[in-house]
Amino acid sequence: MSIQVLVFYLFGTLLTLSALSVITVRNPVYAALFLVLTFFTSAGIWMLLEVEFLAITLVLVYVGAVMVLFLFVVMMLDINLSRLREGFARYLPVGILVALVMAGELLLIIWTKGAQKLPLGEGNPDGFSNTAYLGERLYTEYLYPFEIAAVILLVAIVAAITLTHRGRREGGRYQDPARQVQVKRDDRVRVISMPAVDNKERDA
Amino acid sequence: MDMQSLMTLLLTVGKILLIVVPLILTVAYYTYAERKVIGYMQSRLGPNRVGPWGLLQPFADVFKLLFKEIVLPSSANKFLFYLAPVLSLAPALAAWAVVPFDDWLVLADIDASLLYVLALTSMGVYGVIVAGWASNSKYAFLGAMRSAAQIVSYEIAMGFALVGVIIVAGSINLREIVLAQQGGFFDWFWLPLLPLFMIYFISGVAETNRAPFDVAEGESEIVAGFHVEYAGAAFAVFFLAEYANMILIAALTALMFTGGWLSPFENVPILGNTFIAQPHLLWFLGKMFFFMFLFLWFRATFPRYRYDQIMRLGWKVFIPITIVWLIAAAVFVLLGWVEQGV
Numbered sequence: 001m002s003i004q005v006l007v008f009y010l011f012g013t014l015l016t017l018s019a020l021s022v023i024t025v026r027n028p029v030y031a032a033l034f035l036v037l038t039f040f041t042s043a044g045i046w047m048l049l050e051v052e053f054l055a056i057t058l059v060l061v062y063v064g065a066v067m068v069l070f071l072f073v074v075m076m077l078d079i080n081l082s083r084l085r086e087g088f089a090r091y092l093p094v095g096i097l098v099a100l101v102m103a104g105e106l107l108l109i110i111w112t113k114g115a116q117k118l119p120l121g122e123g124n125p126d127g128f129s130n131t132a133y134l135g136e137r138l139y140t141e142y143l144y145p146f147e148i149a150a151v152i153l154l155v156a157i158v159a160a161i162t163l164t165h166r167g168r169r170e171g172g173r174y175q176d177p178a179r180q181v182q183v184k185r186d187d188r189v190r191v192i193s194m195p196a197v198d199n200k201e202r203d204a
Numbered sequence: 205m206d207m208q209s210l211m212t213l214l215l216t217v218g219k220i221l222l223i224v225v226p227l228i229l230t231v232a233y234y235t236y237a238e239r240k241v242i243g244y245m246q247s248r249l250g251p252n253r254v255g256p257w258g259l260l261q262p263f264a265d266v267f268k269l270l271f272k273e274i275v276l277p278s279s280a281n282k283f284l285f286y287l288a289p290v291l292s293l294a295p296a297l298a299a300w301a302v303v304p305f306d307d308w309l310v311l312a313d314i315d316a317s318l319l320y321v322l323a324l325t326s327m328g329v330y331g332v333i334v335a336g337w338a339s340n341s342k343y344a345f346l347g348a349m350r351s352a353a354q355i356v357s358y359e360i361a362m363g364f365a366l367v368g369v370i371i372v373a374g375s376i377n378l379r380e381i382v383l384a385q386q387g388g389f390f391d392w393f394w395l396p397l398l399p400l401f402m403i404y405f406i407s408g409v410a411e412t413n414r415a416p417f418d419v420a421e422g423e424s425e426i427v428a429g430f431h432v433e434y435a436g437a438a439f440a441v442f443f444l445a446e447y448a449n450m451i452l453i454a455a456l457t458a459l460m461f462t463g464g465w466l467s468p469f470e471n472v473p474i475l476g477n478t479f480i481a482q483p484h485l486l487w488f489l490g491k492m493f494f495f496m497f498l499f500l501w502f503r504a505t506f507p508r509y510r511y512d513q514i515m516r517l518g519w520k521v522f523i524p525i526t527i528v529w530l531i532a533a534a535v536f537v538l539l540g541w542v543e544q545g546v
Contacts, residue, residue, distance in 0.1 A: 056319045064326025075337050
């Protein structure tokens with residue numbers, strides 16, 4: 001067994017275990033952290049396939065940005081676990097159905113694609129730039145799907161902002177940075193000249 | 205494992221030590237330099253008791269911290285409490301793997317090294333959040349939330365600034381980015397990307413939670429931010445991570461905007477082929493130390509920002525400017541005002 005295969009199985013085991021932990025641990029913060037580990041190990045597996053760009057982007061986008069926000073929300077919310085468990089029996093049939101459909105889809109892909117044995121770590125030729133290749137494909141062959149995905153994301157951003165943005169409240173107090181910057185000393189402090197007082201004379 | 209791969213392994217470990225040991229020593233003396241520089245800027249002497257001119261002060265500090273007890277707060281989450289310092293130190297050190305010190309002096313010359321640095325620096329925030337949450341203290345948690353929100357916000361501006369560098373350099377490999385700046389002082393990227401250069405460095409200061417953006421540890425409000433419950437060696441690790449990150453930001457600024465190891469006097473006719481005009485490791489270190497000095501200078505000069513001002517600066521000033529300048533940079537390259545690539 002070559003080292004690559006060994007590393008693959010190590011990462012694969014870790015990936016499966018941490019993915020399982022995401023849905024089994026009780027503490028939601030632990031669940032979120034296990035999800036981070038899951039993303040990280042899958043990035044490691046992609047690295048084995050020599051797709052540097054995708055692996056690093058996975059870490060950058062999911063670990064570095066998405067999961068941070070997830071953790072934020074999970075930590076800020078006071079999640080009541082017992083109330084979450086209440087609906088377990090009710091949602092179980094739907095959950096099983098969804099799980100079965102997803103498993104079926106996965107099996108279908110493994111059935112069709114699994115027949116072609118994918119070589120592991122065949123290795124790219126020297127000087128091959130994964131990033132350049134990906135960029136070339138994305139902006140030539142797959143330009144339209146790429147652009148459409150971008151537009152969908154943009155629409156999602158605009159929609160999220162319109163849904164949550166309430167605007168400024170009428171009569172609310174807020175700071176105007178432009179006016180704050182223009183403040184001069186004389187607007188805030190007044191230096192008054194006062195005649196000196198002789199203490200001895202006053203006390204007498 | 206055969207002999208050859210064992211040798212490669214040992215060689216790599218040796219190279220890693222060759223980077224990490226000087227880095228940690230630099231961190232130790234950076235704290236000394238910080239206290240001295242700020243001391244002189246404020247008409248004080250700074251540390252001057254341990255060793256000549258106080259030069260052994262960093263070691264005294266390190267030993268003090270190592271021998272102190274690590275106090276575990278009674279209701280803290282033990283595992284995450286001890287994991288947090290590791291989570292913040294690991295990315296700060298791992299990012300150095302791809303930093304080229306000279307044309308050939310780099311541990312891993314990978315294709316997407318700039319992206320790798322960006323991905324790893326974005327992971328440092330986990331140490332902060334986990335530390336704040338695991339401490340089970342409201343001050344630590346408030347500090348962690350402030351710090352994390354600030355880091356995430358400024359990362360966007362930083363990322364956009366780096367896209368500008370990528371456009372002009374035509375590469376996301378740090379070594380090639382430096383080589384694309386050949387030609388002397390005015391061929392470095394600071395000139396065509398001046399706004400991005402400034403935004404990158406200021407965001408770097410905010411990203412490392414340094415003054416004037418140090419609300420995360422604002423002494424007068426929340427004591428010490430996310431690491432308020434940490435003592436001894438665990439605190440020292442956070443400290444190490446913060447300073448290693450500052451040095452990393454300084455190194456990256458030197459690489460991407462001021463020509464890395466290239467000499468500023470390249471192609472100056474009088475100097476010709478003298479060593480001053482040649483690229484050298486010392487040029488890189490000199491530039492890096494200059495940016496490290498700026499961190500200290502900022503701290504001695506500026507009062508702390510208010511929190512809403514920090515957020516406004518990040519989201520409403522820096523991000524729009526970077527986007528506009530990205531388009532400008534693309535136009536520069538298109539019109540041939542800036543030559544793209546090596």
